Amino acid sequence: MSDQPDETGKGSHRLRFGAGLLVGTLLVAAVGHRLLTSSLGETARFGEDRRAVVSLRALTDVVARAGSGEAIRTVVAGFAKWHPQVAATRVVLFDGISLDASTDSADTGENAPPRRLKREEKDLYDRGQRLRAAIETNRAEGGGRKDEVEKERLPDGSVSLAAPIERDGEVVGMVEIRRVPPPPAPRPSLLTTLSYVVAPVLLFAVLALVIGERRLPLGVLAALLLAGTVWGYGAQSWAKLSRARTALEADVAGQVKTSAARAQELLGTLAATAAPVPETPAPETAPEVAHAVPPAPLDPASWDSDAFRRPLGLSDGAGRVDEAKVAATLEAAKTAVRQTTILLGALALVLAGFIGLGGLAALLGTLKTHRVAYSYVLPAMVGMVLLVFFPFVYGIVLSFTDQTIYNSNAPLTEIWVGFKNYVSILTDFRVAKTAADGGLVFNYQNFYWTLWVTIAWTVTNVTYGVVVGLILALVLNTKGLALKPAYRVLLILPWAMPNYITALIWQGMFHQQFGVVNQVVQMFGMDPVSWFEKPATSFFTAWATNGWLSFPFMMVISLGALQSIPSDLYEAARVDGASRWQQFRSITLPSLKPALVPAVILSVVWTFNMFNIIFLVTAGQPAGSTEILITQSYKFAFEKYQYGYAAAYSTVIFGILLIYGVFQNRMTKGTEAI
Amino acid sequence: MSLFSSRSRAGADEPPHFPMHVLLVLATLYAIYPVLWVLSIAFSGKQSLAIADVPSDPTFWDRLRAVIPWPADVSLSNFSAVFADQPFATWILNSAIVSVATTVLGVFLACTAAYAFSRFRFPGRQSGMMSFLVSQMFPGTLMLIPLYIILVKWLNLGSTRTGLVLAYSTTAIPFCVWMLKGYFDTIPRDLEEAALIDGASPATIFWRIVLPLAKPAVAVTALFSFMTGWNEFILAATLIDKETMYTAPVGLRFFVGGFSQQWGFFAAGAVIVSIPVVALFLYLQKYLVSGLTAGSVKG
CATH class of the missing domain: 1.10.3720.10 (MetI-like)
Incomplete structure (x- = not known):
């Protein structure tokens, strides 16, 4: 309240810059803290995953070298003893579809391995087959596209990993491990973060007292303090992150080393137990027991690998970290941190400047002066922005991405494809091709086919509506006609019916076997028509439906216009000896124009977007040949789940309507001028 | 008298009303037929979309019966x-x-x-x-x-x-x-x-x-x-x-x-x-x- 008399003046610069600095530093601290927390968590998860992969790869390598099922169980038991972080291990061999070893608590007693997989365990088998298929695909393509180590995060935060067992270059089985949930990731201290807000603001308060109410020095001081805060927080975050990453690398390298030692030890046990009993191998693995060539030595350096089992190469097998390579990977992370810091700093600076230089005060002033008006508009505007304008913009943004149902959780920047969707929609002119027998075969999915159907649909429907509506209006406008109100009400009925009901009714009436339309056709001795099996007849059904429901609108509009024509005009014309046709042309038609032109414009847009009729009557049958643009884009979105492509398709529709709107606006203006 | 005079006055250039009524009745039938159709299915008490059953060797009249929107038996059971x-x-x-x-x-x-x-x-x-x-x-x-x-x-x-x-x-x-x-x-x-x-x-x-x-x-x-x-x-x-x-x-x-x-x-x-x-x-x-x-x- 104390600055109330100050309102006409400039207010306190100290207060405004102080507030700007406070908001700026708060923004930096809040966003920075969140980003740092999530980055640290991500690093911890990354390390956890890599350790898991290392132990899993070590285990699969040993299992691959174990001949019999008994040997595999020995290996798995030994592995479980050394790895308390692994909650359960299961080994599946495809030959015999068997579970050969398991430390899962469910697989004891009568479920104890070895046994055939059960029907409910199909997922497990499928997972293995997926891995086998992925490896074959990757090999055939000579690259990494499908995961060769599958990773699935379970609801409790633990990870379930699966890797293939390969023998002589062939995938013969799978090892699946489930890790215990990892300890919570380290979180940055909230107190430290808060000090990045308190310190600069306090410093500013002290220095501002010294500087006094001088705008420029105050502004420079606030900007410098803010920049310092941003830089400081960025540097601090980077230090924390890089420390975590370095520690992680050392840790993973150590894990590789211990895993190597233990794997060697397990192999030693195997050799010892396998030697005395070579004549009693498990029946289903018998052919694999004798390796044609002695197995290659273990390669621990390759265990620390990505999802395609390509070694990361950040350490050797003996626990030494390759510092140069680690530094190179850190460089990318460092650039990301720097960019984020700069972006955040710029944002905070703009915000602080806006508040400090009085922009906020001016904005608040406007809001205050017109607060009543704004409070009345606000609810509707919020609704419109959230559920109309934002979706519209979001839809346009989506049209530049490759979003489908499968990647709908991916950030948009990752699936950004630029104008690719538009190019593939608009530059594909292969509407028709010549078939073997010389006839034309149309590609009904092509944009230009659908566009042509839509235009034909719109033009024929609007023409029909105008002609029928106008004729009925002219007849109804006859003076002294009996029963006029009754006719009028009954003729409006098609417009009053909900149009989805109309569509379903007509769809039923066009039924091939029981429909009324075919009864009439047969009444005259013709064969029943399968309406929905040919593009032309299918189009006709939708057209007949829409024609039925659209003529009353034109009739009502025309009738209103006709009734407003003064009758003396006709009498004067009669006196001058004008014929009825001349009267119609020079009096009736010009008077109808002001009402009919907007009605036609409106009706064109309605028909162009008449979703329900096409969707419910023909549903695009046959083979999508009778889709119009709007139903086609729906099919792309909700039947083929190509959200990005469908959004681009809809944006094209919007573009067409926009061009039509601008064009007709100019046309009507032009005709008005004449 | 008034009817006669209105006719004589309009008779010269107003068209007769009868063809207009024919046109309007046809248009009205067109407008209300689908509505009558859905009403007769609703009151038929059956799930079929045929209004009447057509015999296996139908005559013209059987077909006509199947087009007229009046259910064979009126029933409220669908409702x-x-x-x-x-x-x-x-x-x-x-x-x-x-x-x-x-x-x-x-x-x-x-x-x-x-x-x-x-x-x-x-x-x-x-x-x-x-x-x-x-x-x-x-x-x-x-x-x-x-x-x-x-x-x-x-x-x-x-x-x-x-x-x-x-x-x-x-x-x-x-x-x-x-x-x-x-x-x-x-x-x-x-x-x-x-x-x-x-x-x-x-x-x-x-x-x-x-x-x-x-x-x-x-x-x-x-x-x-x-x-x-x-x-x-x-x-x-x-x-x-x-x-x-x-x-x-x-x-x-x-x-x-x-x-x-x-x-x-x-x-x-x-x-x-x-x-x-x-x-x-x-x-x-x-x-x-x-x-x-x-x-x-x-x-």
């Missing part, structure tokens, strides 16, 4: 079954709740915004009104995908009435705002100024003076909002996949869509759903027409 055996009552209730909520919310939002646009001059007024108008041109499917993502994935409002109400009331806003603003503009300001001098607050003026005066326009807006909610099909079909949450349009489509062929249930349901809107529409259509054309002339 009772649709409520007793099918969840149609739930669907109608859903539709009614959604439509009424849409009406209340839509009319409230539209009234306040239209009043501000009509009575106050403030920065952003022009662009605000223009943006409402332009939003009418957004194609439905372009909105459908983001709306689906926002309502179902982000707000978790899939298969709820709330999601539908939010979407419907906002889509109805622009038309209602323009319509109401036009009406508010015609209400003289003297009354409000007098009330202001008497010390009434803007809220009192709005609620106690302007709104009661604008009752006819509010009624049309309410009708429009109600019909938006009652007749909408595709958004409901997209957002709702739980059968108990269907609205009546989605439910009716459920009867005869895909491989389902329960035409009797569909027809009975269609009759029940249509009666209120058709009655309302016929009663209020002239206001709707003037509202539509006024909007389009301005646009």
Whole structure:
């Protein structure tokens, strides 16, 4: 309240810059803290995953070298003893579809391995087959596209990993491990973060007292303090992150080393137990027991690998970290941190400047002066922005991405494809091709086919509506006609019916076997028509439906216009000896124009977007040949789940309507001028 | 006498009425045939979409019988079954709740915004009104995908009435705002100024003076909002996949869509759903027409 008399003046610069600095530093601290927390968590998860992969790869390598099922169980038991972080291990061999070893608590007693997989365990088998298929695909393509180590995060935060067992270059089985949930990731201290807000603001308060109410020095001081805060927080975050990453690398390298030692030890046990009993191998693995060539030595350096089992190469097998390579990977992370810091700093600076230089005060002033008006508009505007304008913009943004149902959780920047969707929609002119027998075969999915159907649909429907509506209006406008109100009400009925009901009714009436339309056709001795099996007849059904429901609108509009024509005009014309046709042309038609032109414009847009009729009557049958643009884009979105492509398709529709709107606006203006 | 004179006066250049009646009767038959058809299926008591059974070797008259919209046996069983055996009552209730909520919310939002646009001059007024108008041109499917993502994935409002109400009331806003603003503009300001001098607050003026005066326009807006909610099909079909949450349009489509062929249930349901809107529409259509054309002339 104390600055109330100050309102006409400039207010306190100290207060405004102080507030700007406070908001700026708060923004930096809040966003920075969140980003740092999530980055640290991500690093911890990354390390956890890599350790898991290392132990899993070590285990699969040993299992691959174990001949019999008994040997595999020995290996798995030994592995479980050394790895308390692994909650359960299961080994599946495809030959015999068997579970050969398991430390899962469910697989004891009568479920104890070895046994055939059960029907409910199909997922497990499928997972293995997926891995086998992925490896074959990757090999055939000579690259990494499908995961060769599958990773699935379970609801409790633990990870379930699966890797293939390969023998002589062939995938013969799978090892699946489930890790215990990892300890919570380290979180940055909230107190430290808060000090990045308190310190600069306090410093500013002290220095501002010294500087006094001088705008420029105050502004420079606030900007410098803010920049310092941003830089400081960025540097601090980077230090924390890089420390975590370095520690992680050392840790993973150590894990590789211990895993190597233990794997060697397990192999030693195997050799010892396998030697005395070579004549009693498990029946289903018998052919694999004798390796044609002695197995290659273990390669621990390759265990620390990505999802395609390509070694990361950040350490050797003996626990030494390759510092140069680690530094190179850190460089990318460092650039990301720097960019984020700069972006955040710029944002905070703009915000602080806006508040400090009085922009906020001016904005608040406007809001205050017109607060009543704004409070009345606000609810509707919020609704419109959230559920109309934002979706519209979001839809346009989506049209530049490759979003489908499968990647709908991916950030948009990752699936950004630029104008690719538009190019593939608009530059594909292969509407028709010549078939073997010389006839034309149309590609009904092509944009230009659908566009042509839509235009034909719109033009024929609007023409029909105008002609029928106008004729009925002219007849109804006859003076002294009996029963006029009754006719009028009954003729409006098609417009009053909900149009989805109309569509379903007509769809039923066009039924091939029981429909009324075919009864009439047969009444005259013709064969029943399968309406929905040919593009032309299918189009006709939708057209007949829409024609039925659209003529009353034109009739009502025309009738209103006709009734407003003064009758003396006709009498004067009669006196001058004008014929009825001349009267119609020079009096009736010009008077109808002001009402009919907007009605036609409106009706064109309605028909162009008449979703329900096409969707419910023909549903695009046959083979999508009778889709119009709007139903086609729906099919792309909700039947083929190509959200990005469908959004681009809809944006094209919007573009067409926009061009039509601008064009007709100019046309009507032009005709008005004449 | 008067009849004779009117004939003699018009006889010279007015065409005779008889062919006009023929034309109008034919047109009326065309207009009401599908309605009669759905009525006769509804009252047939059967699920078949044939009005009458056609014998295996039908004559012309058998065919004609199958076209005349009068059921072979009049029965109410479809109506009772649709409520007793099918969840149609739930669907109608859903539709009614959604439509009424849409009406209340839509009319409230539209009234306040239209009043501000009509009575106050403030920065952003022009662009605000223009943006409402332009939003009418957004194609439905372009909105459908983001709306689906926002309502179902982000707000978790899939298969709820709330999601539908939010979407419907906002889509109805622009038309209602323009319509109401036009009406508010015609209400003289003297009354409000007098009330202001008497010390009434803007809220009192709005609620106690302007709104009661604008009752006819509010009624049309309410009708429009109600019909938006009652007749909408595709958004409901997209957002709702739980059968108990269907609205009546989605439910009716459920009867005869895909491989389902329960035409009797569909027809009975269609009759029940249509009666209120058709009655309302016929009663209020002239206001709707003037509202539509006024909007389009301005646009």
